[in-house]
Amino acid sequence: MSKWVRAHTNIALIKYWGKEDEEFIIPKNNSLSLTLDAFYTDTRVTFDSSLKEDQLILDGEEQDASALKKVSTILDIVRNKAELTDYALVESINYVPTAAGLASSASGLAALAGAANEASELNLSAQELSRLARRGSGSASRSIYGGFVEWEKGINDETSFAHPIDNANWDIGMLFIIVKQAKKEVSSRDGMQRTVTTSPFYAGWLSTLDQDLTDMKLSIAEQNIDKVGAIAERNALKMHATTLGAQPPFTYWTADSMIAMDAVRKLRKENYSVYFTMDAGPNVKVICKQSEMDKIKKALLAYFDEEQIISAKPGPGIQVLEN
Numbered sequence: 065m066s067k068w069v070r071a072h073t074n075i076a077l078i079k080y081w082g083k084e085d086e087e088f089i090i091p092k093n094n095s096l097s098l099t100l101d102a103f104y105t106d107t108r109v110t111f112d113s114s115l116k117e118d119q120l121i122l123d124g125e126e127q128d129a130s131a132l133k134k135v136s137t138i139l140d141i142v143r144n145k146a147e148l149t150d151y152a153l154v155e156s157i158n159y160v161p162t163a164a165g166l167a168s169s170a171s172g173l174a175a176l177a178g179a180a181n182e183a184s185e186l187n188l189s190a191q192e193l194s195r196l197a198r199r200g201s202g203s204a205s206r207s208i209y210g211g212f213v214e215w216e217k218g219i220n221d222e223t224s225f226a227h228p229i230d231n232a233n234w235d236i237g238m239l240f241i242i243v244k245q246a247k248k249e250v251s252s253r254d255g256m257q258r259t260v261t262t263s264p265f266y267a268g269w270l271s272t273l274d275q276d277l278t279d280m281k282l283s284i285a286e287q288n289i290d291k292v293g294a295i296a297e298r299n300a301l302k303m304h305a306t307t308l309g310a311q312p313p314f315t316y317w318t319a320d321s322m323i324a325m326d327a328v329r330k331l332r333k334e335n336y337s338v339y340f341t342m343d344a345g346p347n348v349k350v351i352c353k354q355s356e357m358d359k360i361k362k363a364l365l366a367y368f369d370e371e372q373i374i375s376a377k378p379g380p381g382i383q384v385l386e387n
């Protein structure tokens with residue numbers, strides 16, 4: 065019986081937003097994230113000669129062919145490497161708060177890479193696991209490691225992988241604001257592709273990233289949350305600005321997203337170290353000090369319900385669970 069593997073979600077502070085190569089998921093730029101403890105996925109893979117196709121059971125529900133696509137991409141690579149021909153049963157449990165819209169593909173596909181590695185006994189290195197997870201979803205490459213992680217864009221499958229840069233054992237945390245009117249989103253994959261190919265703002269976004277990354281790494285080394293937060297907030301705003309120039313234009317922001325961003329700005333005026341970031345969805349992530357988290361959460365209750373605000377601390381890298 066193969067082992068369960070756990071991987072945690074990560075939130076980018078310097079965003080990955082655009083591919084150089086769609087098939088191998090090689091990004092246009094390096095990105096940098098923080099792995100978090102609050103949300104994670106447990107996955108087990110069992111190769112079984114009696115199966116007629118790969119099977120994915122996610123939170124107890126059998127998934128359809130489209131959900132299976134990213135999963136089979138990873139399984140095919142593992143079967144190839146391990147000279148296996150059997151299909152596999154993939155059991156996956158997402159530990160995300162009941163609040164919708166948080167099932168992150170990053171933790172799911174990183175856990176899958178780890179679980180397929182266990183089941184095939186390939187004994188892949190962390191770097192090879194990061195490359196394997198990347199083939200499922202770019203941001204999953206970063207969930208192999210805990211703390212602050214940089215995904216080196218590289219130029220091909222062999223050179224594009226993540227590596228840890230800081231264990232984040234300092235006074236930094238994140239509050240997730242789960243907004244209510246989660247509208248039909250453009251997937252991150254479709255969103256970045258449309259933006260790269262049609263937005264006149266994309267080149268401008270890309271031209272500022274090297275400096276953002278340099279400044280971010282320096283600020284992390286200084287454990288300066290105000291610098292880390294300010295760079296992350298500016299970086300997210302620039303990324304989201306690119307979508308407004310896409311053809312057709314789109315945005316992930318809803319009215320509630322704007323209320324959340326405004327609340328963060330107001331708290332900053334009250335001298336809290338709070339900054340926000342956003343991804344391919346309406347939810348807002350608040351970068352803050354763990355030591356101020358309770359006070360900030362309380363202040364946010366003026367705008368949102370208790371169950372809409374979830375606190376998270378830096379989390380660990382991939383773990384094989386002893387059954």
Ligand SMILES: O=C(O)C[C@@](O)(CF)CCOP(=O)(O)OP(=O)(O)O
Pocket residue numbers: 075076078079080081089095169200201202203204252253342343344345
């Ligand atoms: O996480 C970040 O760096 C920024 C984003 O979250 C911003 F929305 C994008 C994540 O994209 P992902 O889902 O990994 O895309 P895939 O490679 O097409 O599967």
